Amino acid sequence: MTKLFRRLTAALALLLATATAPAFAGAPDDTLLLDLPTGTVTIELRPDLAPHHIARIKELVRKGFYDGTPFHRVIPGFMAQGGDPTGTGTGGSGVKLKAEFSGEPFVRGVVGMARANSPDSADSQFFIMTGSAPSLNGRYTVIGTVTDGMNLVDRIKQGDPADNGVVINPDKLVRARIQADVKK
Numbered sequence: 001m002t003k004l005f006r007r008l009t010a011a012l013a014l015l016l017a018t019a020t021a022p023a024f025a026g027a028p029d030d031t032l033l034l035d036l037p038t039g040t041v042t043i044e045l046r047p048d049l050a051p052h053h054i055a056r057i058k059e060l061v062r063k064g065f066y067d068g069t070p071f072h073r074v075i076p077g078f079m080a081q082g083g084d085p086t087g088t089g090t091g092g093s094g095v096k097l098k099a100e101f102s103g104e105p106f107v108r109g110v111v112g113m114a115r116a117n118s119p120d121s122a123d124s125q126f127f128i129m130t131g132s133a134p135s136l137n138g139r140y141t142v143i144g145t146v147t148d149g150m151n152l153v154d155r156i157k158q159g160d161p162a163d164n165g166v167v168i169n170p171d172k173l174v175r176a177r178i179q180a181d182v183k184k
Helices: 002-020 051-062 150-154
Strands: 031-036 039-045 073-075 079-082 110-113 126-129 142-148 175-178
Touching (some): 051 175, 142 150
């Protein structure tokens, strides 16, 4: 009976520790703000999962690279993709990133890096999940999670699913900022 009691106590302690454990909370330098025409989307970046991708995104954000870029591919119930200055789905910054896959699932609100067939072909394009897609798990790099503004992501102009979500006259990202750089 004592052995069973110890096991139950240990299991209960583990359960309580997990239930009260704080979610990943990044510093202001790890908070990305996407200003859309309808408001601001807040994304908690995850350098613990993808340090090289996060460093590159911060570099691009600070150069103004994402400002004015379109959400060129938006599939209802799946994702909204942006970060291509050409708006064609083939453009980028010209720097390919080595994959940083993790065990984080691709569920609503998760932000991942778009890529071509090669796992090491991510560049500047990203996507925000509006649904779940287990088929992406472990095959794309997770870079963060939307912590505020998913209602705004849901309002981004959608494309035709029959045309792979390509958007005609797409909504544009007004500006991307790192919260730590925002003047108070």
